Amino acid sequence: MTSSSDVRTRTRTGAGLALRGATLGRPGAPVLHRVDLDISPGEILTVVGPSGCGKSTLLRTLAGLLSPLAGETVQDARPLTGPGADRALIFQEDALLPWRSLRANVELPLAIQGLPRAERRAQAESWLARVGLAEQSRQLPHRVSGGQRQRAQLARALAGSPRAVLMDEPFGALDAQTRAGMQDLLVEVLGGTGATVVFVTHDVDEALFLGDRVALLSSGRLTAVRDVPRPRDRTAHDDPARVALRRDVLTSLSI
Structure with a gap:
């Protein structure tokens, strides 16, 4: 992998996101009620809960894909009224375009921004190298593994220099070893981007490893x-503060 200095990206201040007294869901079918939540610029907030509790609805509301049924969604102290290019979404399904190579997929947000072909190609190749896919850049998505497709999706999301990255159980379909590698990679590649991250998961251990808060x-x-104890350490299973927080989370969620 290349160092962060090898990636030609524009570091931007992360977006401050908030929900104010928000009821979330679809008309006639609310799933979350009176939510007050502040997400600080540049933090990683993990969101955890049982299936059907409204995690994905919360994420889609922050993305601007759903409007709150009551209350408001806010970005940088201003009402958020719809999707924006400064918020990137990453799903469990990789959502890569199957007819485009990995490099061409990563180039897509740069092309939308109007970057010249040579510049966007160089940036795409740099991001693919950073996520360990330099040798696969010309491959079509169906020619690489699920973990490699998720790496490419992460590169595509970050190549556009988003101020917020909203992730909906992106590693849920991966095996345990690949999933742990993607968690480590996510923390590594986010360094220096300044992006705010909201990461939805049903896995408590994943939430506590990745999140600054849960x-x-x-x-x-x-x-x-x-708040999640730091430093971030996958081997700190017996740390009293982490053990207490994990027990508290499981008790709160009744799982």
């Missing part, structure tokens, strides 16, 4: 937001 959803409510 938001707990249960029974139609945001029940708590907890």
